[in-house]
Amino acid sequence: MDFPLLxxxxxxxxxxxxxxxxxxxxxxxxxxxxxxxxxxxPNILLIxxxxxxxxxxxxxxxxxxxxxKDLTDFANIVRMNANVLAEEHEGYGRVVLGRLYENxxxxxxxxxxxxxxxxxxxxxxxFIDEVDKIRAQVSGSPNVRGIVAQEALLTLMENEHVRFDxxxxxxxxxxxxxxxxxGGAFExxxxxxxxxxxxxxxxxxxxxxxxVSASGEVREEFPFHLRDYLKYDDIFxxxxxxxxxxxxxxxxxxxxxxxxxxxxxxxxxxxxxFRTSRDYFQRFGVDLQITRGALIAIAWDASRQKRLGARALxxxxxxxxxxxxFDPSAATRDASxxxxxxxxxxxxxxxxxxxxxARVR
Numbered sequence: 001m002d003f004p005l006l007x008x009x010x011x012x013x014x015x016x017x018x019x020x021x022x023x024x025x026x027x028x029x030x031x032x033x034x035x036x037x038x039x040x041x042p043n044i045l046l047i048x049x050x051x052x053x054x055x056x057x058x059x060x061x062x063x064x065x066x067x068x069k070d071l072t073d074f075a076n077i078v079r080m081n082a083n084v085l086a087e088e089h090e091g092y093g094r095v096v097l098g099r100l101y102e103n104x105x106x107x108x109x110x111x112x113x114x115x116x117x118x119x120x121x122x123x124x125x126x127f128i129d130e131v132d133k134i135r136a137q138v139s140g141s142p143n144v145r146g147i148v149a150q151e152a153l154l155t156l157m158e159n160e161h162v163r164f165d166x167x168x169x170x171x172x173x174x175x176x177x178x179x180x181x182x183g184g185a186f187e188x189x190x191x192x193x194x195x196x197x198x199x200x201x202x203x204x205x206x207x208x209x210x211x212v213s214a215s216g217e218v219r220e221e222f223p224f225h226l227r228d229y230l231k232y233d234d235i236f237x238x239x240x241x242x243x244x245x246x247x248x249x250x251x252x253x254x255x256x257x258x259x260x261x262x263x264x265x266x267x268x269x270x271x272x273x274f275r276t277s278r279d280y281f282q283r284f285g286v287d288l289q290i291t292r293g294a295l296i297a298i299a300w301d302a303s304r305q306k307r308l309g310a311r312a313l314x315x316x317x318x319x320x321x322x323x324x325x326f327d328p329s330a331a332t333r334d335a336s337x338x339x340x341x342x343x344x345x346x347x348x349x350x351x352x353x354x355x356x357x358a359r360v361r
Contacts, residue, residue: 004070007033010061017060017269018053020261024252025057028181031250032061035125035179036074043157043247045131045235046183047226048254049190051309054183055079058127066107073116076104077125082134082149082182096156097164097173100124118173125179128153132184135239143239150244153180157247182248187307189238190226197229217300227253257309262299265310266317273313277321284328286337293343294320301350319349 007029014025028044035041046054058079065075078099104120105112134149136142156162162175212218230253235245257265267274267290274290281288298320302312320341332339 003033003037005033005036005068010064013064014057014060017063018057019265019269020257021053021057021254024254027250027252028057028061031179032065032125035123036071038123038177041179042249043180044182044250044252045245045248046181046252046254047186047189047230048183049187049256049307049309050185051311052254052257053310054254055129058129058181058183061125072107073120074123076100076107076120076123077127078103079127079129081129082131082184094164096126097121097162097171097175098166100126100178101164101166101171118171121171122173122175122177125181128180128182130184131182132186132189132238136241137239146239147241150241154241154244154247180247186235186238189230189234192237193226193229193234194224197224225253225255256306257303259296259299259303262302262310262313263295266295266298266313273317277317277325280325281328281339286328286332286339288339288341290341291343294341294346297343297346297350301346316346316349316353319353320345 007026010029010032011022011025014029015022018025024046031041031044046057048054058077062075062077062079065071065077068075078096080096080099100121101117104117104124108117108120134143134146136147136150138146156175157178157180158176160174160176161172163170163172165171210218210220230251232242232245235251236242255261266272269275274288278288298313298316301316302308302310305312305315308315324339328339
């Protein structure tokens with residue numbers, strides 16, 4: 001029987017929420033369908049700056065799968081932080097499988113047949129966030145906790161028969177069918193590869209280019225994209241053991257978000273920063289608006305802070321809106337009950353921040 005889901009179906013749905021990462025969404029969509037139909041699917045390593053959308057992407061996958069009633073038995077996905085996982089003393093396999101087991105009962109029903117629940121565990125999806133925090137070495141010295149965590153997860157990935165206790169019984173599952181997706185910023189990795197590209201080690205050296213924003217402001221940038229230069233050796237040197245890193249057959253480097261992407265992220269997705277703020281003001285009978293110039297100015301400022309990604313949008317908008325949020329009713333200038341954020345307000349907030357930074361220094 002034909003499988004009722006194509007990679008394009010997942011792609012089209014997820015890109016409504018995740019902006020600027022179309023290539024990553026395409027690859028994850030294919031891997032998910034392979035996993036769901038029982039075909040060999042590659043474990044995935046997501047590498048991207050903070051705020052580039054790693055967690056948002058996996059949340060969108062989780063939301064999509066849970067919305068498909070025909071995939072209830074296969075939509076068992078759990079998200080875990082690598083740092084938290086590394087602190088567990090009951091055993092990594094027990095913790096991960098226990099989470100999948102509890103999630104399966106929640107989705108399928110606690111009264112469901114046990115074999116059906118175990119099949120859901122064996123066909124689960126595990127997202128491990130901040131996996132770069134369990135590196136095997138830090139500043140050239142061994143990191144025992146990271147080494148143990150990588151080895152334990154590697155054992156779980158490779159072991160076809162793992163035991164864990166739940167509801168008073170010992171269960172044995174084949175964990176080789178679980179899809180693992182790990183994500184991290186790998187900031188020092190980014191810097192080391194950039195340094196290699198900048199000085200021309202093993203590659204042609206980067207040349208700066210001039211970038212002009214939609215508002216006419218000019219800056220000079222190096223056109224560096226980590227995915228163009230990244231090698232497995234870079235990941236090994238960072239502190240991921242060869243055995244562990246090689247279990248991720250698909251390495252996806254997320255894009256740095258451009259000015260246009262940031263503009264869309266700010267206003268378009270459900271639950272976006274602007275929509276959330278607008279809902280807040282509407283509770284007080286105030287209509288919050290924003291001019292195109294203000295939107296461009298916010299996105300331009302955020303695009304300069306590449307290490308923050310979309311999180312930079314929230315930082316600058318908070319500076320613009322915080323006084324208005326304190327007394328929404330008083331923020332309106334006339335009987336129209338409309339508050340408009342304009343370009344001048346954004347530039348004033350940016351200037352205030354820059355002056356404050358200068359004073360601290």
